Amino acid sequence: MKVLVTGGAGFIGSHIVDALLENGHDVVVVDDLSTGKRANVNTRARLYQVDIRDEQALDAVLAQEKPEAISHQAAKANVRESMVRPQLYAEVNILGSLNLLELARRHGVRKVIYASTGGAVYGEPEYLPADEQHPINPLDPYGASKHQVEHYLYIYRKHFGIDYTVLRYPNVYGPRQDPDGEAGVIAIWTALMLKGQPTVVHGSGEQQRDFVYVGDIARANVLALERGGGEIINLGSAIGTSINEVFDLLQETTGYGLKREHGPAKQGEVFRSYITREKAESILGWRPTVSLAEGLEQTVAYFRS
Ligand SMILES: NC(=O)c1ccc[n+]([C@@H]2O[C@H](COP(=O)([O-])OP(=O)(O)OC[C@H]3O[C@@H](n4cnc5c(N)ncnc54)[C@H](O)[C@@H]3O)[C@@H](O)[C@H]2O)c1
Known part of the structure:
Protein backbone atom coordinates (compact mmCIF):
# COMPACT_ATOMS: atom_id res chain seq x y z
CA MET A 1 0.00 0.00 0.00
CA TYR A 173 10.64 6.97 24.19
CA GLY A 174 13.50 5.51 22.19
CA PRO A 175 16.20 6.29 19.63
CA ARG A 176 15.97 9.65 17.76
CA GLN A 177 13.96 11.39 20.50
CA ASP A 178 15.19 14.96 20.83
CA PRO A 179 17.21 15.33 24.05
CA ASP A 180 17.10 19.12 23.77
CA GLY A 181 13.32 19.29 23.89
CA GLU A 182 11.23 19.95 26.97
CA ALA A 183 9.43 16.62 26.70
CA GLY A 184 10.97 13.18 26.95
CA VAL A 185 12.70 12.72 30.29
CA ILE A 186 14.40 9.55 29.05
CA ALA A 187 16.09 11.28 26.10
CA ILE A 188 17.08 14.25 28.24
CA TRP A 189 18.58 12.13 31.03
CA THR A 190 20.27 9.66 28.69
CA ALA A 191 22.12 12.48 26.94
CA LEU A 192 23.14 14.13 30.24
CA MET A 193 24.13 10.88 31.96
CA LEU A 194 26.33 9.78 29.07
CA LYS A 195 28.16 13.12 29.32
CA GLY A 196 28.39 12.75 33.13
CA GLN A 197 26.46 16.00 33.59
CA PRO A 198 24.08 16.82 36.49
CA THR A 199 20.43 15.77 36.22
CA VAL A 200 17.43 16.92 38.26
CA VAL A 201 14.39 14.94 39.37
CA HIS A 202 11.54 17.43 39.68
CA GLY A 203 9.68 16.93 42.95
CA SER A 204 9.64 13.61 44.81
CA GLY A 205 10.15 11.52 41.67
CA GLU A 206 7.19 9.40 42.72
CA GLN A 207 5.09 10.81 39.87
CA GLN A 208 4.20 8.02 37.42
CA ARG A 209 4.07 7.83 33.64
CA SER A 237 1.08 -0.42 28.82
CA ALA A 238 -1.42 0.12 31.69
CA ILE A 239 1.60 0.33 33.99
CA GLY A 240 2.68 3.43 35.86
CA THR A 241 6.45 3.71 36.24
CA SER A 242 7.83 6.27 38.66
CA ILE A 243 10.40 8.82 37.53
CA ASN A 244 12.71 7.52 40.29
CA GLU A 245 12.52 4.00 38.79
CA VAL A 246 13.42 5.42 35.38
CA PHE A 247 16.35 7.28 36.92
CA ASP A 248 17.67 4.15 38.63
CA LEU A 249 17.36 1.98 35.52
CA LEU A 250 19.04 4.60 33.35
CA GLN A 251 21.79 5.12 35.89
CA GLU A 252 22.52 1.39 35.76
CA THR A 253 22.41 1.24 31.96
CA THR A 254 24.62 4.29 31.39
CA GLY A 255 26.98 3.73 34.35
CA TYR A 256 26.19 7.27 35.57
CA GLY A 257 28.27 8.13 38.62
CA LEU A 258 26.39 11.11 40.09
CA LYS A 259 23.74 10.85 42.80
CA ARG A 260 20.04 11.45 42.25
CA GLU A 261 19.33 15.14 42.96
CA HIS A 262 15.82 16.47 43.50
CA GLY A 263 14.63 19.99 42.59
CA PRO A 264 11.29 21.81 42.90
CA ALA A 265 8.25 20.06 41.42
CA LYS A 266 7.06 21.35 38.05
CA GLN A 267 3.98 23.50 38.47
CA GLY A 268 0.74 22.15 37.05
CA GLU A 269 2.23 18.74 36.30
CA VAL A 270 -0.11 15.74 36.39
CA PHE A 271 0.99 13.41 39.19
CA ARG A 272 0.07 10.01 37.81
CA SER A 273 -0.88 9.10 34.27
CA TYR A 274 -1.09 5.74 32.58
CA ILE A 275 -3.51 4.38 30.04
CA GLY A 285 -3.97 -7.49 18.10
CA TRP A 286 -1.37 -5.18 19.64
CA ARG A 287 0.36 -5.10 22.98
CA PRO A 288 3.66 -3.55 23.95
CA THR A 289 6.43 -6.13 23.70
CA VAL A 290 9.58 -4.21 24.62
CA SER A 291 10.20 -3.99 28.39
CA LEU A 292 11.43 -0.72 29.84
CA ALA A 293 14.83 -2.27 30.62
CA GLU A 294 15.23 -3.49 27.01
CA GLY A 295 13.96 -0.21 25.56
CA LEU A 296 16.39 1.78 27.68
CA GLU A 297 19.26 -0.43 26.48
CA GLN A 298 18.32 0.38 22.88
CA THR A 299 17.98 4.07 23.64
CA VAL A 300 21.31 4.30 25.46
CA ALA A 301 23.04 2.37 22.65
CA TYR A 302 21.65 4.87 20.14
CA PHE A 303 22.77 7.89 22.14
CA ARG A 304 26.22 6.36 22.65
CA SER A 305 26.67 6.01 18.90
N1 LIG B 1 6.52 11.76 21.94
C1 LIG B 1 5.46 11.42 22.67
O1 LIG B 1 5.59 10.86 23.75
C2 LIG B 1 4.06 11.67 22.13
C3 LIG B 1 2.98 11.38 22.96
C4 LIG B 1 1.69 11.58 22.50
C5 LIG B 1 1.48 12.01 21.19
N2 LIG B 1 2.55 12.31 20.40
C6 LIG B 1 2.27 12.76 19.02
O2 LIG B 1 3.07 12.01 18.15
C7 LIG B 1 3.41 12.79 16.99
C8 LIG B 1 4.90 12.75 16.76
O3 LIG B 1 5.57 13.33 17.88
P1 LIG B 1 7.14 13.23 18.10
O4 LIG B 1 7.36 13.04 19.56
O5 LIG B 1 7.72 12.28 17.15
O6 LIG B 1 7.58 14.74 17.80
P2 LIG B 1 8.59 15.31 16.68
O7 LIG B 1 8.66 16.78 16.91
O8 LIG B 1 9.86 14.53 16.67
O9 LIG B 1 7.81 15.01 15.33
C9 LIG B 1 6.90 15.90 14.73
C10 LIG B 1 7.31 16.08 13.28
O10 LIG B 1 6.35 16.93 12.65
C11 LIG B 1 7.05 17.87 11.86
N3 LIG B 1 6.21 19.06 11.74
C12 LIG B 1 5.89 19.95 12.72
N4 LIG B 1 5.12 20.93 12.22
C13 LIG B 1 4.94 20.64 10.91
C14 LIG B 1 4.24 21.30 9.86
N5 LIG B 1 3.57 22.44 10.05
N6 LIG B 1 4.27 20.72 8.62
C15 LIG B 1 4.96 19.57 8.40
N7 LIG B 1 5.63 18.93 9.35
C16 LIG B 1 5.62 19.47 10.60
C17 LIG B 1 8.35 18.13 12.59
O11 LIG B 1 9.38 18.65 11.77
C18 LIG B 1 8.68 16.74 13.11
O12 LIG B 1 9.45 16.00 12.19
C19 LIG B 1 2.85 14.19 17.27
O13 LIG B 1 1.63 14.30 16.58
C20 LIG B 1 2.63 14.21 18.77
O14 LIG B 1 1.58 15.08 19.12
C21 LIG B 1 3.83 12.15 20.84
Whole structure:
Protein backbone atom coordinates (compact mmCIF):
# COMPACT_ATOMS: atom_id res chain seq x y z
CA MET A 1 0.00 0.00 0.00
CA LYS A 2 1.25 3.54 -0.60
CA VAL A 3 1.30 5.45 2.70
CA LEU A 4 2.00 9.13 3.33
CA VAL A 5 3.59 9.77 6.72
CA THR A 6 3.35 13.39 7.87
CA GLY A 7 6.05 14.23 10.40
CA GLY A 8 8.04 11.28 9.05
CA ALA A 9 11.35 13.06 9.76
CA GLY A 10 10.49 13.32 13.46
CA PHE A 11 11.06 10.93 16.32
CA ILE A 12 7.97 8.69 16.13
CA GLY A 13 7.18 9.32 12.45
CA SER A 14 10.61 8.13 11.30
CA HIS A 15 10.15 4.82 13.13
CA ILE A 16 6.74 4.43 11.49
CA VAL A 17 8.38 4.99 8.10
CA ASP A 18 10.92 2.22 8.87
CA ALA A 19 8.22 -0.18 10.07
CA LEU A 20 6.04 0.46 7.00
CA LEU A 21 8.97 -0.15 4.64
CA GLU A 22 9.85 -3.36 6.51
CA ASN A 23 6.29 -4.52 5.95
CA GLY A 24 6.53 -3.94 2.20
CA HIS A 25 4.67 -0.64 1.94
CA ASP A 26 5.65 2.24 -0.33
CA VAL A 27 6.30 5.34 1.79
CA VAL A 28 6.14 9.06 1.15
CA VAL A 29 7.07 11.60 3.84
CA VAL A 30 5.80 15.15 4.29
CA ASP A 31 7.70 17.14 6.90
CA ASP A 32 8.66 20.81 7.16
CA LEU A 33 11.82 19.81 9.10
CA SER A 34 10.92 22.28 11.89
CA THR A 35 11.93 19.74 14.56
CA GLY A 36 12.45 16.71 12.33
CA LYS A 37 15.71 15.85 10.64
CA ARG A 38 16.43 14.74 7.09
CA ALA A 39 18.89 12.18 8.50
CA ASN A 40 16.02 10.41 10.32
CA VAL A 41 14.26 9.62 7.05
CA ASN A 42 14.88 6.18 5.60
CA THR A 43 16.52 6.56 2.18
CA ARG A 44 13.89 4.22 0.70
CA ALA A 45 11.16 6.81 1.41
CA ARG A 46 10.53 9.96 -0.64
CA LEU A 47 10.72 13.13 1.46
CA TYR A 48 8.83 16.30 0.56
CA GLN A 49 9.77 19.33 2.65
CA VAL A 50 6.29 20.79 2.94
CA ASP A 51 4.33 22.51 5.71
CA ILE A 52 0.97 20.78 6.29
CA ARG A 53 -0.65 24.24 6.38
CA ASP A 54 0.46 24.93 2.79
CA GLU A 55 -2.55 23.86 0.74
CA GLN A 56 -0.96 24.25 -2.69
CA ALA A 57 2.24 22.39 -1.89
CA LEU A 58 0.42 19.59 -0.09
CA ASP A 59 -2.09 19.32 -2.93
CA ALA A 60 0.81 18.84 -5.37
CA VAL A 61 2.26 16.00 -3.23
CA LEU A 62 -1.08 14.18 -3.03
CA ALA A 63 -1.71 14.66 -6.77
CA GLN A 64 1.73 13.29 -7.59
CA GLU A 65 1.86 10.40 -5.11
CA LYS A 66 -1.82 9.40 -4.71
CA PRO A 67 -1.39 7.69 -1.31
CA GLU A 68 -4.07 5.23 -0.20
CA ALA A 69 -3.52 5.95 3.48
CA ILE A 70 -2.03 8.66 5.68
CA SER A 71 -0.27 8.25 9.02
CA HIS A 72 -0.60 11.75 10.45
CA GLN A 73 2.20 12.44 12.94
CA ALA A 74 3.16 16.03 12.09
CA ALA A 75 2.40 18.42 14.94
CA LYS A 76 3.77 21.04 17.25
CA ALA A 77 4.29 18.92 20.35
CA ASN A 78 5.79 21.01 23.13
CA VAL A 79 3.33 21.44 25.99
CA ARG A 80 5.10 24.41 27.52
CA GLU A 81 5.47 26.25 24.23
CA SER A 82 1.75 25.73 23.63
CA MET A 83 0.99 27.74 26.78
CA VAL A 84 2.70 30.81 25.31
CA ARG A 85 1.84 30.27 21.63
CA PRO A 86 -1.69 28.77 21.66
CA GLN A 87 -2.58 30.25 18.25
CA LEU A 88 0.42 28.58 16.61
CA TYR A 89 -0.66 25.24 18.10
CA ALA A 90 -4.16 25.71 16.73
CA GLU A 91 -2.79 26.73 13.32
CA VAL A 92 -0.51 23.72 12.89
CA ASN A 93 -2.30 21.02 14.86
CA ILE A 94 -5.92 21.89 14.02
CA LEU A 95 -5.88 23.91 10.78
CA GLY A 96 -2.92 21.97 9.36
CA SER A 97 -4.76 18.70 10.06
CA LEU A 98 -7.95 20.06 8.48
CA ASN A 99 -6.00 21.08 5.41
CA LEU A 100 -4.67 17.52 5.21
CA LEU A 101 -8.16 16.02 5.67
CA GLU A 102 -9.68 18.23 2.97
CA LEU A 103 -6.96 17.21 0.53
CA ALA A 104 -7.31 13.56 1.58
CA ARG A 105 -10.97 13.83 0.65
CA ARG A 106 -10.25 15.41 -2.73
CA HIS A 107 -7.60 12.82 -3.58
CA GLY A 108 -9.54 9.74 -2.50
CA VAL A 109 -7.42 8.69 0.49
CA ARG A 110 -8.97 5.60 2.08
CA LYS A 111 -7.79 5.85 5.68
CA VAL A 112 -6.09 8.25 8.11
CA ILE A 113 -4.23 7.06 11.20
CA TYR A 114 -3.94 9.89 13.68
CA ALA A 115 -1.37 10.37 16.45
CA SER A 116 -3.33 11.62 19.45
CA THR A 117 -2.20 11.73 23.03
CA GLY A 118 -3.40 9.86 26.10
CA GLY A 119 -1.04 11.89 28.27
CA ALA A 120 -2.54 15.25 27.32
CA VAL A 121 -6.25 14.70 26.55
CA TYR A 122 -7.27 13.04 29.83
CA GLY A 123 -5.71 15.70 32.06
CA GLU A 124 -5.33 14.65 35.71
CA PRO A 125 -6.85 11.15 35.50
CA GLU A 126 -9.98 10.51 37.57
CA TYR A 127 -9.14 6.79 37.61
CA LEU A 128 -6.24 4.65 36.48
CA PRO A 129 -5.40 3.32 34.04
CA ALA A 130 -7.40 5.85 32.00
CA ASP A 131 -9.45 4.10 29.29
CA GLU A 132 -10.89 5.59 26.10
CA GLN A 133 -14.12 6.54 27.94
CA HIS A 134 -12.28 8.69 30.45
CA PRO A 135 -13.50 12.34 30.44
CA ILE A 136 -11.54 14.65 28.16
CA ASN A 137 -9.92 17.42 30.20
CA PRO A 138 -6.85 18.74 28.41
CA LEU A 139 -4.83 21.02 30.66
CA ASP A 140 -2.99 22.89 27.90
CA PRO A 141 -3.48 24.19 24.32
CA TYR A 142 -1.37 21.31 22.97
CA GLY A 143 -3.79 18.69 24.38
CA ALA A 144 -6.83 20.72 23.32
CA SER A 145 -5.51 21.08 19.76
CA LYS A 146 -4.68 17.37 19.45
CA HIS A 147 -8.14 16.39 20.68
CA GLN A 148 -10.03 18.70 18.27
CA VAL A 149 -8.83 16.70 15.29
CA GLU A 150 -10.45 13.54 16.66
CA HIS A 151 -13.85 15.26 16.09
CA TYR A 152 -13.00 16.19 12.51
CA LEU A 153 -11.95 12.61 11.77
CA TYR A 154 -15.36 11.42 12.93
CA ILE A 155 -17.07 13.99 10.67
CA TYR A 156 -14.94 13.10 7.62
CA ARG A 157 -15.70 9.43 8.07
CA LYS A 158 -19.42 9.98 8.52
CA HIS A 159 -19.90 12.38 5.60
CA PHE A 160 -17.07 11.62 3.22
CA GLY A 161 -16.25 7.98 3.91
CA ILE A 162 -12.61 8.47 4.90
CA ASP A 163 -11.88 5.80 7.47
CA TYR A 164 -9.72 6.58 10.49
CA THR A 165 -8.07 5.17 13.56
CA VAL A 166 -7.13 7.50 16.40
CA LEU A 167 -4.18 6.20 18.38
CA ARG A 168 -3.73 7.86 21.77
CA TYR A 169 -0.07 7.52 22.65
CA PRO A 170 1.37 7.32 26.16
CA ASN A 171 4.92 8.61 26.91
CA VAL A 172 6.86 7.34 23.94
CA TYR A 173 10.64 6.97 24.19
CA GLY A 174 13.50 5.51 22.19
CA PRO A 175 16.20 6.29 19.63
CA ARG A 176 15.97 9.65 17.76
CA GLN A 177 13.96 11.39 20.50
CA ASP A 178 15.19 14.96 20.83
CA PRO A 179 17.21 15.33 24.05
CA ASP A 180 17.10 19.12 23.77
CA GLY A 181 13.32 19.29 23.89
CA GLU A 182 11.23 19.95 26.97
CA ALA A 183 9.43 16.62 26.70
CA GLY A 184 10.97 13.18 26.95
CA VAL A 185 12.70 12.72 30.29
CA ILE A 186 14.40 9.55 29.05
CA ALA A 187 16.09 11.28 26.10
CA ILE A 188 17.08 14.25 28.24
CA TRP A 189 18.58 12.13 31.03
CA THR A 190 20.27 9.66 28.69
CA ALA A 191 22.12 12.48 26.94
CA LEU A 192 23.14 14.13 30.24
CA MET A 193 24.13 10.88 31.96
CA LEU A 194 26.33 9.78 29.07
CA LYS A 195 28.16 13.12 29.32
CA GLY A 196 28.39 12.75 33.13
CA GLN A 197 26.46 16.00 33.59
CA PRO A 198 24.08 16.82 36.49
CA THR A 199 20.43 15.77 36.22
CA VAL A 200 17.43 16.92 38.26
CA VAL A 201 14.39 14.94 39.37
CA HIS A 202 11.54 17.43 39.68
CA GLY A 203 9.68 16.93 42.95
CA SER A 204 9.64 13.61 44.81
CA GLY A 205 10.15 11.52 41.67
CA GLU A 206 7.19 9.40 42.72
CA GLN A 207 5.09 10.81 39.87
CA GLN A 208 4.20 8.02 37.42
CA ARG A 209 4.07 7.83 33.64
CA ASP A 210 3.32 5.18 31.05
CA PHE A 211 6.49 4.57 29.03
CA VAL A 212 6.13 2.65 25.76
CA TYR A 213 8.99 1.98 23.36
CA VAL A 214 8.77 3.75 19.99
CA GLY A 215 9.10 0.49 18.02
CA ASP A 216 5.87 -0.76 19.64
CA ILE A 217 4.08 2.48 18.71
CA ALA A 218 5.31 2.20 15.11
CA ARG A 219 4.02 -1.40 14.91
CA ALA A 220 0.55 -0.28 16.06
CA ASN A 221 0.49 2.28 13.25
CA VAL A 222 1.24 -0.43 10.70
CA LEU A 223 -1.44 -2.74 12.14
CA ALA A 224 -4.02 0.07 12.07
CA LEU A 225 -3.71 0.30 8.28
CA GLU A 226 -5.48 -3.02 7.90
CA ARG A 227 -7.40 -3.50 11.14
CA GLY A 228 -10.23 -1.58 12.74
CA GLY A 229 -11.78 1.69 11.62
CA GLY A 230 -13.68 4.55 13.22
CA GLU A 231 -12.20 3.92 16.67
CA ILE A 232 -10.19 5.73 19.29
CA ILE A 233 -7.58 3.40 20.77
CA ASN A 234 -5.17 3.87 23.68
CA LEU A 235 -1.67 2.49 23.14
CA GLY A 236 -0.74 2.18 26.80
CA SER A 237 1.08 -0.42 28.82
CA ALA A 238 -1.42 0.12 31.69
CA ILE A 239 1.60 0.33 33.99
CA GLY A 240 2.68 3.43 35.86
CA THR A 241 6.45 3.71 36.24
CA SER A 242 7.83 6.27 38.66
CA ILE A 243 10.40 8.82 37.53
CA ASN A 244 12.71 7.52 40.29
CA GLU A 245 12.52 4.00 38.79
CA VAL A 246 13.42 5.42 35.38
CA PHE A 247 16.35 7.28 36.92
CA ASP A 248 17.67 4.15 38.63
CA LEU A 249 17.36 1.98 35.52
CA LEU A 250 19.04 4.60 33.35
CA GLN A 251 21.79 5.12 35.89
CA GLU A 252 22.52 1.39 35.76
CA THR A 253 22.41 1.24 31.96
CA THR A 254 24.62 4.29 31.39
CA GLY A 255 26.98 3.73 34.35
CA TYR A 256 26.19 7.27 35.57
CA GLY A 257 28.27 8.13 38.62
CA LEU A 258 26.39 11.11 40.09
CA LYS A 259 23.74 10.85 42.80
CA ARG A 260 20.04 11.45 42.25
CA GLU A 261 19.33 15.14 42.96
CA HIS A 262 15.82 16.47 43.50
CA GLY A 263 14.63 19.99 42.59
CA PRO A 264 11.29 21.81 42.90
CA ALA A 265 8.25 20.06 41.42
CA LYS A 266 7.06 21.35 38.05
CA GLN A 267 3.98 23.50 38.47
CA GLY A 268 0.74 22.15 37.05
CA GLU A 269 2.23 18.74 36.30
CA VAL A 270 -0.11 15.74 36.39
CA PHE A 271 0.99 13.41 39.19
CA ARG A 272 0.07 10.01 37.81
CA SER A 273 -0.88 9.10 34.27
CA TYR A 274 -1.09 5.74 32.58
CA ILE A 275 -3.51 4.38 30.04
CA THR A 276 -5.14 1.10 29.03
CA ARG A 277 -4.14 -1.39 26.34
CA GLU A 278 -7.13 -3.78 26.14
CA LYS A 279 -8.89 -2.12 23.20
CA ALA A 280 -5.63 -2.09 21.22
CA GLU A 281 -5.29 -5.79 21.88
CA SER A 282 -8.83 -6.65 20.80
CA ILE A 283 -8.95 -4.45 17.68
CA LEU A 284 -5.35 -4.34 16.48
CA GLY A 285 -3.97 -7.49 18.10
CA TRP A 286 -1.37 -5.18 19.64
CA ARG A 287 0.36 -5.10 22.98
CA PRO A 288 3.66 -3.55 23.95
CA THR A 289 6.43 -6.13 23.70
CA VAL A 290 9.58 -4.21 24.62
CA SER A 291 10.20 -3.99 28.39
CA LEU A 292 11.43 -0.72 29.84
CA ALA A 293 14.83 -2.27 30.62
CA GLU A 294 15.23 -3.49 27.01
CA GLY A 295 13.96 -0.21 25.56
CA LEU A 296 16.39 1.78 27.68
CA GLU A 297 19.26 -0.43 26.48
CA GLN A 298 18.32 0.38 22.88
CA THR A 299 17.98 4.07 23.64
CA VAL A 300 21.31 4.30 25.46
CA ALA A 301 23.04 2.37 22.65
CA TYR A 302 21.65 4.87 20.14
CA PHE A 303 22.77 7.89 22.14
CA ARG A 304 26.22 6.36 22.65
CA SER A 305 26.67 6.01 18.90
N1 LIG B 1 6.52 11.76 21.94
C1 LIG B 1 5.46 11.42 22.67
O1 LIG B 1 5.59 10.86 23.75
C2 LIG B 1 4.06 11.67 22.13
C3 LIG B 1 2.98 11.38 22.96
C4 LIG B 1 1.69 11.58 22.50
C5 LIG B 1 1.48 12.01 21.19
N2 LIG B 1 2.55 12.31 20.40
C6 LIG B 1 2.27 12.76 19.02
O2 LIG B 1 3.07 12.01 18.15
C7 LIG B 1 3.41 12.79 16.99
C8 LIG B 1 4.90 12.75 16.76
O3 LIG B 1 5.57 13.33 17.88
P1 LIG B 1 7.14 13.23 18.10
O4 LIG B 1 7.36 13.04 19.56
O5 LIG B 1 7.72 12.28 17.15
O6 LIG B 1 7.58 14.74 17.80
P2 LIG B 1 8.59 15.31 16.68
O7 LIG B 1 8.66 16.78 16.91
O8 LIG B 1 9.86 14.53 16.67
O9 LIG B 1 7.81 15.01 15.33
C9 LIG B 1 6.90 15.90 14.73
C10 LIG B 1 7.31 16.08 13.28
O10 LIG B 1 6.35 16.93 12.65
C11 LIG B 1 7.05 17.87 11.86
N3 LIG B 1 6.21 19.06 11.74
C12 LIG B 1 5.89 19.95 12.72
N4 LIG B 1 5.12 20.93 12.22
C13 LIG B 1 4.94 20.64 10.91
C14 LIG B 1 4.24 21.30 9.86
N5 LIG B 1 3.57 22.44 10.05
N6 LIG B 1 4.27 20.72 8.62
C15 LIG B 1 4.96 19.57 8.40
N7 LIG B 1 5.63 18.93 9.35
C16 LIG B 1 5.62 19.47 10.60
C17 LIG B 1 8.35 18.13 12.59
O11 LIG B 1 9.38 18.65 11.77
C18 LIG B 1 8.68 16.74 13.11
O12 LIG B 1 9.45 16.00 12.19
C19 LIG B 1 2.85 14.19 17.27
O13 LIG B 1 1.63 14.30 16.58
C20 LIG B 1 2.63 14.21 18.77
O14 LIG B 1 1.58 15.08 19.12
C21 LIG B 1 3.83 12.15 20.84
